[in-house]
Amino acid sequence: MVVEIPVGLVAKGPAEATPPRRPGSVRRTSTIDMQWPTGPGTQLRLLGRARDLLTPHSGSDPMVLREDTMRAGVDSTTRTIEEIEAHPPRPHVRKLIGSRGGGSSRAVLAEAMADEAATGTPLYLLLDDIAGASLIAGFAYSRWIDRDLLLQAISAAPVRNMTGICTGFQPGSGALMPDGSSKWNHQVRPVVPLPRADDPMGWHALEEITAMSMRRARRIDVHIGEVIAIDSMFQDSSTVPTGGRVAVHEYRLTATADPRTGELLTIDADPRVLPYDECPLASRNVGKILGTPLSELRTVVLEKFSGTEGCTHLNDAMRALAEVPAMVRALRADDQA
Template sequence: MHSTTLPRPPRSTANPAPARVAGSVRRTTSIDVSWPDGVEGQRLFIGAARDLWTPVAGEDGLTLAEARFEVRMTEDKAITAITAEPAPEGLQRLVGARAGGHLRMLLREVMPDLAARAHPLYLVLDDLSGTALVSAFAWSQWYPDWAERLRQRLGEEQHAQLMAQRVNVCWGLQEGNSGVQPGGVPKDVASADAGDVRNPLDPQGWHELSDRDGAGFRRARRIDVTRDEAAGVIRIDSAFQDSATRPEGGRVAIHEYNLRAVADIATLEVLSIEPEARILPFSECPGAIHNTQRLVGRNLGEIREEVLAQLRGPEGCTHLNDALRALADVPELAARIAS
């Protein structure tokens, strides 16, 4: 099916975040990417995360955990330097690793305690791979001819190889779809205003973000968790957004999902999942939502593994999968409310 027969992709942000509700735990994470040494220099990744408990709506919350890191990374996604607070044992073993599936496996190997405790540092480090994959998108907002510049820098052969590798990596880039046509990527892949995740009516609702001048990229996520003891369920309201700065100010988003889910308090069985595509680059992308129902009936604590098993490659959306995988930390967040 040609893209001209499909509706336009969704391009409307849900920002800002809703105000926190009483009795909830909110996890917020962000990774901001910049190029201090110019477009061909190494990227600087600044990650931050916080878990905030809100006993009473409208009042200050209590910080349960927080984390921060800085990473330097080459253009081919190799980590050259890393610092973090807290600084877990084994952190420096990440130097030399390349962002991607291997890095995620290495994280679980060298930081099993962080993973087991669902510490926010683990989640934001896990997000390095997805952020590294998408962050160069920021330059397309600063150079209208960015795609051609990239082609010239790589050379025709390497550029063609790069484009070929994208085919069937996800639902939206399946062979024949609009994003993988021989003529190249469509020009209008991002036009939606990203808004601001921060709600002026709830100034404590987000941790401090790293706002910088110049070309920059941000991955931001929010996970709100409440326990409904009367119904015997955990309720989840989450959001995920990838955005970039604009020369004229503000931000443009390329990916944004809202995601609601319900799980059984006692068994952690996933009872319902409701993804909402808010901003996506291609008309075909929202179709990935339907396959998420395969996760209903699965165990929430094992959802990282289930996403990889059920929604791999063209069966899912890379960015929706990232939003889903993060829900594996919800049981630990819900337990903190109970305690």
């Protein structure tokens, strides 16, 4: 059985640059940088930064509304959170220690940091992204470690059957080996820096990293007119020994929501960089969440896009739109000021 891919449904390549900020908007940016200070296979260190920036209608200088930082140490094999801290400090964040990246950590997070979730803080977005970041971090090995040594290490590891876990790994996918494990011939594309040269405030401060590392980056732009308009992007990229970065995942989402009820009115997923030819098929399913209140997307997306109905990374991009109501509140407060 071979998966049929509609003509023209392909990953189009990375976006050329971050769009300009528009007056009367709030932009949330976040990054998680992943490194192994003591070498591959040792503890994974995560440095997360996230910020909300208001660009006033008046044309006055942009204003930082909120900014959070997170540092964590994660076991590279089990993805167990071994240490974590936040700045500004939140004592409850230590309740995540001992949870495993994935469903375990998100369940603990939802209970331990319920207030952060309710108010849609930048910190909550970073903490929720630990699951995805710890999952994809090892991709950087494929850019930095000798391919023969890497394949030798993979062949010695227990086989993980990936069949059916997402759209890209549906039965018959060219991304699968005969034993159900995934192929390592990821399609990657070089990417340009996230900040615009003509807009130094467009992103929060980004660390210049040249050693082996991965970065998960998000941008969410929100403004209000007749509808709530949303433009967001998501990117996973690795440094490479020759310099610069290559992306293995990149999506752009555009959406609108009802300004009164917060229900999702339209949504479009634009696949930009994905590892396998079958991956963009997930973008055809996003309409299943139309009518969902933005605030409920973290749970509803997981319910509606399980298994081959969804893509792990597209799901995370849609779930992150649960932060939009907090950004809308900030815009309305500015309008009333």
